[in-house]
Amino acid sequence: MSKEAEIILDGKSYKFPVVEGSEGEKAIDISNLRAQSGYITLDTGYKNTGATQSSITFLDGELGILHYRGYPIEQLAEKSNFLEVAYLLIYKELPTKEQLSTFSERITKHTNLHEDFKKIFDGFPSSAHPMGVLSSLVSSLTAFYPGSIDDTAGDDELDLTIVRLLAKMPTIAAWSYKNSKGQPLMYPKNDLDYCSNFLYMMFGMPNQEYKVDPLVAEALNVLLILHADHEQNCSTSTVRIVGSAHASLYSSVAAGINALWGPLHGGANQEVIEMLEQIKKDGGDVQKFVNKAKDKNDSFRLMGFGHRVYKNFDPRAKIIKKACDSILSKLGVKDPVLDIAKNLEETALKDPYFIERKLYPNVDFYSGIIYKALGLKPELFTVMFALGRLPGWIAQWKEMREAGEPIGRPRQVYVGSNKRDYVPIEKRK
Numbered sequence: 512m513s514k515e516a517e518i519i520l521d522g523k524s525y526k527f528p529v530v531e532g533s534e535g536e537k538a539i540d541i542s543n544l545r546a547q548s549g550y551i552t553l554d555t556g557y558k559n560t561g562a563t564q565s566s567i568t569f570l571d572g573e574l575g576i577l578h579y580r581g582y583p584i585e586q587l588a589e590k591s592n593f594l595e596v597a598y599l600l601i602y603k604e605l606p607t608k609e610q611l612s613t614f615s616e617r618i619t620k621h622t623n624l625h626e627d628f629k630k631i632f633d634g635f636p637s638s639a640h641p642m643g644v645l646s647s648l649v650s651s652l653t654a655f656y657p658g659s660i661d662d663t664a665g666d667d668e669l670d671l672t673i674v675r676l677l678a679k680m681p682t683i684a685a686w687s688y689k690n691s692k693g694q695p696l697m698y699p700k701n702d703l704d705y706c707s708n709f710l711y712m713m714f715g716m717p718n719q720e721y722k723v724d725p726l727v728a729e730a731l732n733v734l735l736i737l738h739a740d741h742e743q744n745c746s747t748s749t750v751r752i753v754g755s756a757h758a759s760l761y762s763s764v765a766a767g768i769n770a771l772w773g774p775l776h777g778g779a780n781q782e783v784i785e786m787l788e789q790i791k792k793d794g795g796d797v798q799k800f801v802n803k804a805k806d807k808n809d810s811f812r813l814m815g816f817g818h819r820v821y822k823n824f825d826p827r828a829k830i831i832k833k834a835c836d837s838i839l840s841k842l843g844v845k846d847p848v849l850d851i852a853k854n855l856e857e858t859a860l861k862d863p864y865f866i867e868r869k870l871y872p873n874v875d876f877y878s879g880i881i882y883k884a885l886g887l888k889p890e891l892f893t894v895m896f897a898l899g900r901l902p903g904w905i906a907q908w909k910e911m912r913e914a915g916e917p918i919g920r921p922r923q924v925y926v927g928s929n930k931r932d933y934v935p936i937e938k939r940k
Contacts, residue, residue: 520548534569551922562743563751563916567600567906570742575823579740580604588830593735594618594705597677597902600740601909614674615705621678622699622708624686625655632690641687641894642772648683650765652676662757672760673905680901681705684894685712691890706731709898714886726841727885730834734878737827738896740903742820746770746777747900747907752919754908767904768897777896781889783815783879787848787855795847797854805864815876816859817869827874835877844884852880 514529516539525547530538538561545551554560569578577584580599587596598606598614606614631651635644652675653660659672686696689712697712707723710731715721741747750767754760771777790800803811818825839849856872859865882892 518544518548520550523548530564532564533566534571545922551924553924557748562748562919563911563914565743565907565910566603567903567910568740568742570820572818572820573822575821575826577741577826584737584826585830588733588736591736592705593732593739593899593902594677596736596739597905600902600906601673617674618678618705619701621675622682622701624679624682627655628683628686629696632686632696635690637691637693639690640772641684641691641891642768642897644687644690645684645894645897646765646768646772648687649676649680649761649768652679652761653759656761659759659761662759669760669909673909676760676764676905677901680898681709682712684898685709687894688713688887688891691888704728706735724841726837730838730881733830733834734881734895735899737831737874738878738899740900740906744776745773747904750904750908751911751916754911755916755919757912757918760905760908763908764901764904767900771897771900772893777893777900779814779875780879780882780892780896783852783876784848784883784889784892786814787851790851790855791848795851797851797858801855801858801862805862813855813859813870815879816865816872818873821873823869824871825873828872828877831874831877831881832872835881838881838884842884846883849880849884852876852883 514531515526516529518525518527525544527544528540530540532538541552552560567580569581570576579587579596580603582599582605587599591599594615595606595611598611628648628651631648632644635647656672656675658664658668661668682699689696695717697715697717699708700711700715701708703711703723706728710723710728711721743751746767749770750763753766754763758766774782790797793799800811800813803809804813839853856876859870859872865871878895879889879892882895883889887895
């Protein structure tokens with residue numbers, strides 16, 4: 512017999528089915544609550560609301576578990592590559608060798624941008640934030656590929672839209688960076704793999720030889736995998752709800768980019784570096800700022816520690832810490848900000864206050880350090896996050912559309928004025 516939940520309102524009993532996920536997650540399906548009782552639920556921030564049933568990502572914050580389509584993130588980060596993970600998320604299964612080869616080749620063919628994109632870039636000042644440039648240009652893809660707007664188009668057109676977006680996003684991201692630096696734009700070099708090509712467009716210069724460091728390319732590969740999807744977070748939910756209006760994939764992802772831009776979401780790794788710069792400017796006394804973070808009367812917060820979802824160690828942080836240590840050792844970067852970061856990590860991990868509250872360094876802490884070591888401006892950190900999250904956004908948008916989910920339309924509890932009559936302006940006091 513299936514389980515039911517009972518709600519008693521105004522002396523009447525209402526019963527609702529209990530839904531259980533494949534990993535034991537339980538939910539009460541209250542889809543018909545308002546129709547039956549006239550009541551709605553109030554859940555500010557949707558912290559207790561399941562907006563969908565999804566087969567893409569499983570996350571257990573209490574146990575520190577993250578799976579993509581059932582595969583542990585630890586195995587994928589160690590054994591897979593970003594395009595293989597992208598295929599898994601979007602098409603539901605790991606590809607065969609032939610499928611991955613075809614997928615990679617198709618992406619390689621679509622990495623170039625239309626020359627008219629340069630005219631759009633010319634309209635942005637070099638001071639423009641790369642995330643603003645990125646979201647604008649991804650949205651503008653609908654102008655270059657109008658077939659993407661047709662929500663009645665077949666699977667082949669949708670598949671081409673997906674491939675184009677995966678292919679062109681690194682080029683747009685790299686060009687956004689070049690624009691912010693006032694440097695010449697670099698065209699894709701398609702004899703390189705996905706990550707190496709991106710690094711070439713980011714750091715290469717015309718008429719100068721640039722060799723991609725394999726260790727850096729591998730670290731980027733791991734970073735992108737770790738960011739590829741993370742269940743129903745703010746930006747992913749944004750992509751799904753915009754897509755529920757049957758907006759194009761490009762428009763929906765552009766909306767997700769703007770959501771990710773917020774400092775409470777994807778901008779956190781940028782705030783890590785800004786915090787470290789603040790500590791450096793103050794004299795570099797790490798213990799002083801650790802004490803400030805523990806003082807409940809002090810507004811200072813240690814950015815990059817703890818997580819809204821994980822109540823244990825962020826499983827991604829364990830993986831990225833190894834990549835971070837390798838990068839710093841390999842590059843031998845001498846930067847007082849990075850020295851402060853390592854000191855802060857060691858101090859916090861030994862402090863009983865942080866240990867008891869399980870406030871461990873998270874993926875934003877280590878990714879910020881890596882991007883800083885690579886010489887990236889903090890403004891670009893969130894662009895890197897968006898590049899990694901792209902396959903997840905695509906998979907979530909595609910799943911929502913294939914399931915025929917209705918347009919998203921949250922309710923509210925109105926707390927404003929009651930009905931009142933209009934008063935002419937000359938009679939108002």
